[in-house]
Amino acid sequence: MEEVINSIQRASSLVQNLEQDLSNLVNHPGMLSLSIDEITEAFTAAKDRLLLISRQNQTPESPPTLLHETAPLEPQMDATVMQEWLRSSHQLFQMQQLHAARSTLQIGEMGGGREVEDSERTMGSEGDQVQGIHASSSRPRRRSREGNQEKKKILVPAPRFGNTELPPDDCFTWRKYGQKEILGSKYPRSYYRCTHQKLYECQAKKLVQRLDHNPNIFEVTYRGNHTCHMSSTAPSSVPPQQLLLDMTQNSNTISVQLSPTTNLSLNPGVGGGASTSRYGGDCPVVDMADAMFNSGSSSGNNSMEFLFSPTEDRSDAN
DNA sequence: CGGATTTGACCACT
């Protein structure tokens, strides 16, 4: 596990370096590629180790919830895009660390107060219970009060190959139940709920919307917790959240979910498939989301503020 | 045929 941590830390610092020199490196694709390769290798090394470890620790039927590869981003992206996903991925990584650190404490309120996002400001954020939606009951179409649902936003790079319309895979199966044009947004918002909503009364939902100014990035808003404890494929004896916690308890600083690999999508040099392994067991986003959910409240507030917040904010998270 | 998606309409909330 120590090697894993070392690899991750190395990768993280490489990401930071890359981020700092990004404006220069963008003009030197070769060097940029090398840099990305280094990061990829570091994460891949960590991943390989973790896969080994997780295979030893998991029951055979447990879906691999560790580490992910998503569709690679197009190698030559502009600086803005690059910076966005670098920042977001770095933030995600920070969040993983934050979560790992906090998971050993009793997680409840976070000190910041920055967690409350705009939509929650007006509603309050109890975030503890989820109302059931019984479409066929005597009160049809009752909309659950958003303010009572935990709501977390993350930014996820859109697949640059294959079907870029697909929202990022996150290891859970989602059923789309609506799409709507949102005022002031170029792109429609898609509404998803957990496929197992009926079976397990799972109230997890997510909203997916492309960013106006950057269609290469999805803003994914998760609401409600998964109570189904199901992955996209088969029932897992251990819910992903649990795995996360279990693993993080073993390493006191770094969560092994490593969403960064995912969201970094550092695949130019890695022979990963171009398309999302939709049910392949790589479940990046949800791990992150779960991490956030399970930490009571995380540092997520307004997505942009949260993800692109200044460094002191992130260091504050440590 | 069953489950997922689409899409217009309805409803809750501000």
Added chain:
DNA sequence: AGTGGTCAAATCCG
């Protein structure tokens, strides 16, 4: 009244 969220019939798809 405007807007976002949800429903549910129609349709698609494997």
